[in-house]
Amino acid sequence: MNTELSDQQLDELLATWPTDNVSLSIDADHVNHFYGTGEMRKQVLFDNVLKVRPGEIVIMTGPSGSGKTTLLTLIGTLRSVQEGSLKVLGQELLGITPTATTELRKRIGFIFQAHNLFESLTAFQNVRMATELLGIPDEVANPKIEATLQRLGLGARIHYRPKALSGGQKQRVAVARGLIHEPGLILADEPTAALDEKSGREVVTIFQELAQQKKCTIVIVTHDNRILDVADRIVSMVDGRIVTNSLIRRNELLSQFLTQIELFRVLNTTALSKIADRFDLRKFESGSEIIRQGSVGREFYVIGAGQVVIEIDGRQVNTLAQGSFFGEMALIHDQPRNATVRALSPVSCFVLDKDDFQKVVQSSSSFEEELRRAIFARL
Amino acid sequence: MTQIPLAWNNLTYDLRRLVVAVSGIAFAVVLMFQQRGFQHALFDSTVEIVRQFDCDFVLLHPSRFALSVETRFDRSLIDVAASQPGIVSVSPLYVENLAARLQRENQKARPIRVLAFDLDRPVLLDRAQEFSSQRGALRAPATAIMDRLSRSDYGFELGAGSKFPQAGELNGHTLQIVGTFTSGRDFAHTGNLIMSQENFAGYFAHRGSRPLEQVDLGLVKTDPKLDRAKIEADLRRALGNEVSILTREALIEREIALWDRSTPIGVIFTVGTLMGFVVGVIICYQVLATAIADHIGEFATLKAMGYSNLYFVRLTIEQSIYLAGLGFIPGAGLSWVLFQFNASFTALPMLMTIDRVLVVLLATVAMCVLSGILALRKLFAADPASLF
Numbered sequence: 001m002n003t004e005l006s007d008q009q010l011d012e013l014l015a016t017w018p019t020d021n022v023s024l025s026i027d028a029d030h031v032n033h034f035y036g037t038g039e040m041r042k043q044v045l046f047d048n049v050l051k052v053r054p055g056e057i058v059i060m061t062g063p064s065g066s067g068k069t070t071l072l073t074l075i076g077t078l079r080s081v082q083e084g085s086l087k088v089l090g091q092e093l094l095g096i097t098p099t100a101t102t103e104l105r106k107r108i109g110f111i112f113q114a115h116n117l118f119e120s121l122t123a124f125q126n127v128r129m130a131t132e133l134l135g136i137p138d139e140v141a142n143p144k145i146e147a148t149l150q151r152l153g154l155g156a157r158i159h160y161r162p163k164a165l166s167g168g169q170k171q172r173v174a175v176a177r178g179l180i181h182e183p184g185l186i187l188a189d190e191p192t193a194a195l196d197e198k199s200g201r202e203v204v205t206i207f208q209e210l211a212q213q214k215k216c217t218i219v220i221v222t223h224d225n226r227i228l229d230v231a232d233r234i235v236s237m238v239d240g241r242i243v244t245n246s247l248i249r250r251n252e253l254l255s256q257f258l259t260q261i262e263l264f265r266v267l268n269t270t271a272l273s274k275i276a277d278r279f280d281l282r283k284f285e286s287g288s289e290i291i292r293q294g295s296v297g298r299e300f301y302v303i304g305a306g307q308v309v310i311e312i313d314g315r316q317v318n319t320l321a322q323g324s325f326f327g328e329m330a331l332i333h334d335q336p337r338n339a340t341v342r343a344l345s346p347v348s349c350f351v352l353d354k355d356d357f358q359k360v361v362q363s364s365s366s367f368e369e370e371l372r373r374a375i376f377a378r379l
Numbered sequence: 380m381t382q383i384p385l386a387w388n389n390l391t392y393d394l395r396r397l398v399v400a401v402s403g404i405a406f407a408v409v410l411m412f413q414q415r416g417f418q419h420a421l422f423d424s425t426v427e428i429v430r431q432f433d434c435d436f437v438l439l440h441p442s443r444f445a446l447s448v449e450t451r452f453d454r455s456l457i458d459v460a461a462s463q464p465g466i467v468s469v470s471p472l473y474v475e476n477l478a479a480r481l482q483r484e485n486q487k488a489r490p491i492r493v494l495a496f497d498l499d500r501p502v503l504l505d506r507a508q509e510f511s512s513q514r515g516a517l518r519a520p521a522t523a524i525m526d527r528l529s530r531s532d533y534g535f536e537l538g539a540g541s542k543f544p545q546a547g548e549l550n551g552h553t554l555q556i557v558g559t560f561t562s563g564r565d566f567a568h569t570g571n572l573i574m575s576q577e578n579f580a581g582y583f584a585h586r587g588s589r590p591l592e593q594v595d596l597g598l599v600k601t602d603p604k605l606d607r608a609k610i611e612a613d614l615r616r617a618l619g620n621e622v623s624i625l626t627r628e629a630l631i632e633r634e635i636a637l638w639d640r641s642t643p644i645g646v647i648f649t650v651g652t653l654m655g656f657v658v659g660v661i662i663c664y665q666v667l668a669t670a671i672a673d674h675i676g677e678f679a680t681l682k683a684m685g686y687s688n689l690y691f692v693r694l695t696i697e698q699s700i701y702l703a704g705l706g707f708i709p710g711a712g713l714s715w716v717l718f719q720f721n722a723s724f725t726a727l728p729m730l731m732t733i734d735r736v737l738v739v740l741l742a743t744v745a746m747c748v749l750s751g752i753l754a755l756r757k758l759f760a761a762d763p764a765s766l767f
Contacts, residue, residue, distance in 0.1 A: 072767055078767070102686075102687050105683060105684060106684070106685035110684065112683075116676040116680040118677050119392060129383060130684060132382065187767075189767050
């Protein structure tokens with residue numbers, strides 16, 4: 001974690017916060033769900049909120065009966081939304097018509113744990129069922145199907161029927177069928193459970209490629225911790241509630257970024273990833289005012305990119321660049337801002353609010369010490 | 380974009396099941412063919428003699444609502460008809476049903492249908508040269524030829540290689556059977572005789588002192604070059620209400636309709652055909668429904684992928700039509716063999732005409748499509764939410 005953060009990784013980090021012009025792939029807002037009716041009615045999902053950007057790989061975990069499968073079937077349009085709002089690929093699912101459902105399903109790739117291949121069709125033909133539905137022409141679809149199956153290690157058995165394939169091979173055909181048409185969203189249920197290390201890795205590599213290159217969002221329900229490393233976000237559910245919803249990849253990159261800053265180096269890994277989770281990203285145009293002298297201080301800032309200038313009483317006193325932080329004084333002493341901070345270039349700041357910041361200060365005496373040292377050095 | 384033949388593949392993948400399905404449908408096809416075949420045979424047999432009439436129109440007494448009703452008209456009307464324009468010939472046909480009893484020595488006397496006409500102007504289609512070759516023998520007094528398909532109860536030997544003449548009695552007077560011809564029997568008639576009108580006059584004294592003056596039917600031949608509708612209109616005008624004019628085909632239809640109405644034959648065999656249909660629907664439904672149930676996960680997956688209900692409707696109907704075709708071919712083949720067997724066994728005309736084959740084919744397709752639609756409900760119930 002101490003390795004230097006490259007520019008590319010920093011860009012990736014900055015891109016993990018949604019901006020207004022990116023529509024979410026999944027936007028679940030206060031979704032409740034019930035099974036049964038009347039006295040038998042039982043709530044299985046409680047107030048689920050989940051926002052997933054295009055290109056994210058989400059891993060969902062949780063014990064059986066935790067509601068993750070229910071949430072997955074709701075996202076996949078396989079069950080009707082009862083309460084709350086659920087938008088998938090921009091389409092609201094609450095009260096959706098059957099025709100719109102069928103259309104939306106074509107944009108979702110399903111990989112079920114049971115492979116469900118037609119015994120009467122070859123591996124190739126089974127995968128073709130997905131491209132045929134979308135009317136993808138033969139000359140485009142056929143080479144792609146062959147290449148994908150080839151890549152998944154079915155080379156010699158492309159034209160075999162499922163009967164002549166092993167469990168793992170069938171699973172890989174089902175995987176190919178779920179992603180061959182490059183859907184906007186892939187929902188996969190234990191896609192690697194029946195696979196050996198090598199082919200399981202190949203499957204997740206393909207997932208990553210689709211996520212990065214085609215901005216395909218992938219939701220995987222799995223207990224296979226061999227593939228946890230591909231997750232951008234881990235959502236874990238217990239008793240119908242989302243108990244953890246953390247952006248693994250972002251936190252990792254942000255932690256990495258923060259450890260390059262003297263102040264944060266005193267925190268241990270756990271504490272670091274805990275605060276990384278609390279950071280928000282804010283962008284400022286060149287010349288705009290980030291904080292104003294005399295106003296009430298509510299946030300602590302770390303510069304992710306760009307340069308700022310500090311002005312006290314209209315006089316420039318200092319400029320700060322990437323990796324520097326500001327705004328701590330007002331929070332520690334509960335005072336109004338003692339300076340104005342203005343962006344000199346387009347600036348991206350990681351922002352921590354007052355409460356979170358104070359929690360960190362209280363939890364770690366060495367952090368507090370380091371913070372005082374930094375403030376002292378600045379004077 | 381080529382289409383994966385999922386319907387065909389799913390149908391043929393499990394050969395054992397396919398064979399069961401096809402035999403089941405073939406069985407239903409045979410049932411339907413047999414029932415329809417017998418029904419047609421019974422109706423056909425009643426009009427077989429009419430089909431043999433060598434004529435375009437038939438004249439008969441207006442109150443003769445069925446051929447077996449013995450109301451006759453005056454012979455002079457034949458001459459009136461013959462003098463009309465466009466008429467080639469009008470020949471009288473004499474028929475006795477009720478009053479004719481044929482008896483062989485030491486046997487019971489049994490009713491028989493007797494047909495008579497002018498030997499020089501035969502009114503029946505002479506398909507096997509049976510009349511022209513036996514004309515000489517029939518000119519002798521007290522002679523007749525007998526239908527080889529008459530029931531064996533009469534006691535005459537009518538098979539190939541039988542020796543003639545064979546002696547018997549018709550209404551108590553000696554009759555020599557001098558040969559055979561081929562017509563066929565039906566419910567009402569167990570046998571047929573043909574003789575000259577002169578001999579006929581001698582046997583049936585109850586027809587009056589001039590027995591040939593009362594005619595049963597007049598068979599009209601017209602000039603094929605002229606408009607038949609016009610000839611018919613002229614005939615009608617000339618003959619007035621004293622005699623009915625029907626084309627041969629109309630008479631056949633009228634006769635069949637009468638038997639259909641007045642007997643339960645139609646109902647019995649329609650019920651039989653329906654039974655075949657229902658058996659077929661059940662078998663076909665079983666096969667299609669099991670095929671769906673066995674692959675419910677795959678179909679649910681297709682639904683999740685975005686395949687619409689319309690696709691499943693098309694898929695199932697396609698399968699039904701394949702099943703219908705696959706079952707119909709062996710079923711029709713087997714039925715044809717059975718028809719030949721039945722025909723030789725019962726002397727009923729078991730005919731497999733194109734239109735009758737088409738009717739059964741349509742029924743087979745309807746049967747399979749109906750069971751497909753019933754099986755579709757199972758497919759619609761496939762719940763993709765159960766797949767996760």
